Amino acid sequence: MSAEQRVAVLREPEHMTVETRPVPTPGPGDVQVAVRAVSVCGSDVHYYDHGRIGGFVMHGPLVLGHETSGVVSAVGEGVETPAVGTRVAVEPQRNCGRCDQCVQGRYHLCPWISFFATPPVDGSFAQYVTVPAGRAHPVPDALSDDAAAMIEPLAVAVHAAGKADIGPGTRVFVSGGGPVGLLCLQVARARGAARVTLSDPVARRREVALRFGADAVVDPGAGDTEIEPADVVLECTGVQAAVDLAIAATAPAATVVLVGTGAQVTLPLDVVQGRELVVKGTFRYAHVYPAAIAMAASGAVRLDEMVTSHHDLDGAVDALLAARRDPDAIKAVVRPG
Template sequence: MSTRRTAGTVATVTDVPESMRCSVLRGAGELEVRERAVPSPAHGEVLVRISAVGTCGSDVHYYRHGRIGKYVVREPMVLGHEPAGRIVAVGEGVDPSRTGQRVSLEPGVPCRRCRWCHEGRYNLCPDIVFFATPPVDGAFAEYVAIADDFAHPVPDSVSDDAAALLEPLSVALWANAKAGTGLGSHVLVAGAGPIGLLVARVAQVRGATRVVISDPDAGRRRFAAGYGVGETVDPGATTLDREVDAFLDCSGAPPAVTAGIAAVRPGGSVTLVGMGADEMTLPVSAMQSREISLTGTFRYANTWPAAVALAASGEIELDRLVTSHVGLDDVGTALSPDPAQVKVVVTPGA
């Protein structure tokens, strides 16, 4: 063990090298593995050796297009915002006993000072520093530094893969909270990707008595059925029921949104979760006359304790979503859409 000193920082370090490998996005479709200096944890931060990082649709979007809406990749950037690992160093003000602790990283650190932070809605903080959102680097790297309280401890019963996937599970928890799913709910979910599957499972855990997941891909429907999410339907071959309490769109596809809204009962709710077109046409008259509530979701807030508990209890099996692993040299393969893959995990140390 040694002590590394940087400007204003004292960090307790265990076997930490000076440099690390990371996968860097240079522009749309251009990735390369580079050597960078290992970051030193500042005051109130920890340094984490990354063991697993889930790949997400936003990573795919940045890789393919170099942007998402107003967020544009203007200089080389590291992707990846679903990380887990082990604390190997701590900065000033952090309990040294945290060194060696396995953690899941909540990838967005807010300012803690604005109105939304004070209200507990820190996901809306305008100054949040969020992994893999230009110009902030993400976690397709061997090491990252992050605020101490955003590195959440996980028990040994939760695998490295599952610890990484607490991030998409948090998306699902937040979406269900916004949708108001609960005991006796009839829920429709569009999109049987990882987020849709977890949204459906969380709805079941919250007490929904009927959950239907819609996806045009037969392979994804088969996976969803095996994952135990309830009923699966092909939206192109089925007329959806019109008694849904809550519709959660995890596809971002305008036709799916339109069909889902039509299935919602009067007084029900529509929650937009998936990334889709910047603008789409909605049946406003029907929504108004049936008093349907419409909301979006943006990340999550205060979800990690529940996510850890659900994973540790086995109520939601995150490891079953992982269909393959790749190292840093093959991140491009992981970000090339393959319907046969559900969740690809990057293992930076492999």
């Protein structure tokens, strides 16, 4: 009889149960990870509320969670590293390795990619998961289990900052003070940005942004329009009003990176053309986990300070709703073990 584990399963929107399932066995080239921490992402909340994000739709039960850390508990055939007992941050994606995108190094754009907690692929609100050995990244003792789980959203910010080529002297405008916006703020600062301004309509988020290193904050609802023009804009909301403000905040020849996921938005073509703006999209990340781990381990990015609550597997719904219930919440963490 195979070993069993407890798993939190979203049966349908707003209905989650804790069930028993077999512990997954690592196949060739894979490792099994005993999950220690899973930080909650806005996408998890969206699936819980609506059962879909854009074209990604639940057609059956789904295990949420993709921001994951743990310890390697078994290895599949052919795996030498990471060894059993290694603490890891899980990069929650598996690509084909053969298509044009994979061959050119853009494995996150693989048309056959499977990603944790994206239907129909189950995520990590579970005691054990399996991933390719190369997607289980060893972390140093300097990183807590919570921080190691948050390497995943930090990777989003590192990828976005790389797209924008932020460096010493860059003036940066971050649109949105949620977890990804706060991480983009910290990454911009770590890369030597001369000035970082963050915009968010929630006063508490603006206060937190100042604590994490913002030089200035903007309340878009108060009509704050005196914004120093930015060389780089990181738009982290996907909301039309925020996109409009972000474009307005650009200096000539600025780069605008669209990080936040939303519905269809429009861009003012006259401004984009008149200022010769460069507009870039981002989708997840690739090749950035080692840099994200090093950045967090050095203390340049403060991940533990973003964690505002802990929950066990039976409290997964409370974790998903934490930000809605508590205005001070930033990141909730589920500890399946």
